[in-house]
């Protein structure tokens with residue numbers, strides 16, 4: 129029987145009818161899947177899916193989160209940009225975060241973007257809002273810092289907060305000045321833009337690569353990323369890269385009052401500027417979009433949409449940001465490009481929690497300039513729903529620029545001897561039974577600890593950036609150590625150096641290793657012998673315990689011993705310990721269940737005990753980052769506000785750490801009352817809650 133699959137109804141943006149249980153499960157799968165694709169795209173320059181498919185995943189995630197705000201996960205993709213930097217380069221903390229852009233997929237989305245701006249700023253119908261429109265370049269974003277006109281540092285975006293230091297490489301790009309020309313530039317100027325490779329230069333590079341037996345790049349973007357992230361700058365220098373500036377980060381003096389003014393100043397200092405056009409209306413921006421789309425095949429570089437930006441910089445400032453993207457800009461993506469290819473084989477990947485993910489291995493095909501050879505099929509139900517079979521001809525689709533999704537199977541081209549894909553009943557890695565629980569979409573290997581694939585995935589998670597963050601230990605190295613039998617469980621990592629001393633073939637003599645890389649790894653491991661409790665808990669890879677939950681647990685219980693003790697006590701449903709655990713805001717029954725199950729499992733107890741022998745686990749110390757006069761206060765806005773719209777007021781208060789409530793109660797700290805405030809003001813007065821005028825409020829928050 130085919131199970132109804134409410135989960136990966138990927139093409140159906142409807143969230144009506146989705147139960148909270150299914151929504152939670154789908155959000156979990158989406159978080160894992162999006163994070164995996166982020167890594168492939170940002171760290172390995174090897175995307176598995178097109179941008180279109182990726183966008184669909186993100187859109188689906190946002191739709192569900194909007195429908196079920198209480199289910200937003202700690203590791204929600206909406207709160208993240210890209211992936212953490214990979215090792216090999218030193219890290220650069222961006223003084224102003226490098227964020228991403230929201231997407232518009234059709235004219236309506238663009239109209240809504242413009243309407244939202246008007247609403248937020250409280251503008252009248254006749255007030256003109258100039259929008260600067262420019263192509264969205266498909267390359268790699270980069271921040272270049274000039275001090276007193278001299279190029280001093282360049283960094284990749286990384287995860288938006290911390291990027292990689294690629295100064296030496298950026299200096300090899302011919303069109304980027306080492307010294308600004310002209311005059312009047314600020315002492316500190318961080319220019320942001322896109323490093324890209326022109327199409328003709330990309331073709332030349334691939335021809336060259338082929339002649340020397342090198343690997344061909346799938347598309348210009350990957351070629352640009354691969355070239356920029358060479359540890360040896362002389363290799364970057366030999367690759368033909370270009371740069372267009374379109375934004376800025378830290379500046380010691382403002383660049384002007386409008387984007388157009390700022391752009392012409394950047395240009396006057398010798399920086400290459402991404403061409404664009406100032407538009408005055410929705411019609412204007414859409415005309416620009418259609419014009420560029422028509423010219424797209426003839427452009428010398430790849431673009432994947434148009435970016436619209438509010439021209440007035442004071443408005444940009446007021447509009448601010450929401451999670452990972454500015455309210456004052458949006459990317460209008462170009463529609464999908466489709467192609468037909470053959471699905472050669474379906475293979476299965478086994479994840480950390482034993483989830484079996486089917487992957488479609490395709491006859492490689494170029495779709496819009498990108499060679500596509502794999503696509504995820506998500507899960508068993510997805511295969512059944514689309515009746516995807518090996519040997520089928522399928523339509524795949526990419527929007528904008530990188531990722532493919534399977535749109536449909538061409539049934540009239542199906543080979544006669546075709547049979548439905550028999551989803552494995554056993555794990556392909558360890559042979560244990562694979563089961564799909566009732567109501568679950570995921571099929572899981574039940575092999576648990578004996579499954580090598582799960583063990584490797586758990587180890588990868590343990591050393592990953594948000595857990596132990598061990599430099600020099602990527603997926604490849606973990607696999608290598610595991611296959612050599614050198615590490616089976618996390619504690620073995622910290623015994624590696626000692627073991628190596630007595631080894632017949634020391635690590636430095638093993639293929640892929642050298643003296644330097646081996647020593648670097650051992651010293652990286654040494655520095656992680658002291659670890660924060662939150663990272664430790666996260667690193668254990670307990671199902672549902674993401675980074676934020678790990679922090680919550682660390683904050684609440686302070687020590688690992690205490691957490692272990694609580695996990696023992698909570699088996700008694702009447703215990704105070706259980707009540708205390710469930711009272712933590714952000715921890716629900718299902719999460720608590722996973723936590724208890726984890727610590728109750730004897731093997732996990734062994735893993736934790738072995739780690740305790742190797743490590744010093746530090747108590748969690750809370751960082752107080754948001755220290756404004758209204759942090760933690762509950763504020764209610766009422767009446768007609770003069771200087772800001774309700775949305776703007778709310779966003780500002782929240783950005784300062786306040787909670788904004790819709791009604792007044794004893795718990796309200798401040799009521800900000802505008803003109804004609806009615807019942808809420810009365811209630812505040814009767815409860816003795818502090819009432820502020822708009823002016824008082826501005827004074828309070830500065």
Ligand code: IVH
Pocket residue numbers: 226227228229262263264265266267268269322374375402435454457459
């Ligand atoms: S403006 C606050 N303009 O697209 C972010 N971004 O998908 C301001 N991109 O991270 C970005 N062309 O790397 C902007 N003309 C353009 C762009 C552009 C490409 C990239 C940029 C951004 C990503 C978002």
